[in-house]
Amino acid sequence: MNWLALRTNDGADSLTTDEIKEFRFRGEPMPLMDMQRGIRKPAVLDAALSFRTVYRPEGLERPYEDSVGHDGLIRYKYRGTDPQHPENRALRVAMERRLPLIWFFGVGAAAYLPTYPVYLIREEPSQFQFVVDAVSDGVISSDSVLEGTLKRYITVETRRRLHQPIFRATVMRAYNTRCAVCALRHSQLLDAAHIVPDREEAGVAAIRNGLALCKIHHAAFDAHILGVRPDLVVEIRRDLLDEIDGPMLRHGLQERHGQRLMALPSARKERPDRDLLDLSYERFRTARPG
Structure with missing residues (x-):
């Protein structure tokens, strides 16, 4: 997990499958993720080391659809429906020993975001799934009763810890x-x-509702200082165009006015949704200077 932290900007960035394969343990290759199966249990270990969720383009279903339960915790499906399948047993051993696991979540073709540590805290055999705790480092016991406040906390933190980084x-x-x-x-x-x-x-939370922005342009976008028209042209709020300040204002904002976006996804279906841009641009256009 320390190795992953160094290579992912402390869990913020994804890795390609080739990058994941670079891990070595005591000088020898040690795959952290099974490239063919969902659950990884090295032969030298008794318990699972990691599990993964494959990438799903919007509108397509994954082979195994994981979900969030009423308690805010993620459910990870069995391999198949046999509780005694070796991979399911490997996850069960990790659960029983309260061992930390790595969850590789697909964010593109051959690209995964590693989330760690996560713990399996109980099993739901009738639904063929394990319950994943990605927030409390495994301190929630299988027989604990979550109060309403704790449930809300877990739901919010699960969203922050998993959904936002994904x-x-x-x-x-x-x-x-x-x-x-x-x-x-x-x-x-x-x-x-x-x-x-x-x-x-x-x-x-889909690519079509997302823009990759540097922190200056993100703050300007959220503050309605910078807007993006549906035709992908940048506009800067009128009062800032007449302002005189330092080089950041001039080069970072004023000179971008009337220019098209400089970076876009190569896949058209991943580009910003025109209707969402239209809604955002209208708010920018009608916003009053703060």
């Missing part, structure tokens, strides 16, 4: 880790911005 990694992959406005390529300085905020019904 959205970021998917957007970064689609935009080739470049700011859509200025083409900056430093991952640590980039965010995945929602075109329409995710708290709104239209604000889906």
Whole structure:
């Protein structure tokens, strides 16, 4: 997990399958993820080391559809329906020993976001699934009763710990880790911005509602200082165009006015949704200076 942290900007960036294969244990290759199966149990271990969820383009179903339960915790499906399948047994051993696991979540073709540590805290055999705790480091026991406040906390934290990083990694992959406005390529300085905020019904956590933006342009976008028209042209709020300040204002904002986005996904279906851009641009156009 320390090895993963060093290579993923502490869990913020995804890795390709080739990059995942680079891991060595005591000088020997040790695959962290099974490239053919969902669950990885090295022969030298008694328990599973990792499990994965394959990438699903929007509108397509995964072979195994994981879900969030009423308690806010993720359910990870068995391999098949046989509880005694070796891979399911390997997960059960990890659960019984409360061992930390790595969850590789697909964010593109041959691209995975590793989330770690996660723990399996109980099994639901009738639904052929395990319950995954990605928040509390396994301290929730299988017989604990979650109060309403704790349930809400778990739900919010699960969303933050899993869904938001997955959205970021998917957007970064689609935009080739470049700011859509200025083409900056430093991952640590980039965010995945929602075109329409995710708290709104239209604000889906999908690539078509995302823009890769550097932190300056993300803040400007959220503050309605910078807008993106449905035809993918950048606009800067009128009062800032007349303002005189330092080079950041001039080069970072004013000179981008009237320019097309500099980076876009190569796949057309992953490009910003025109209707969502239209909604966002109208809010930019009618916003009053703060």
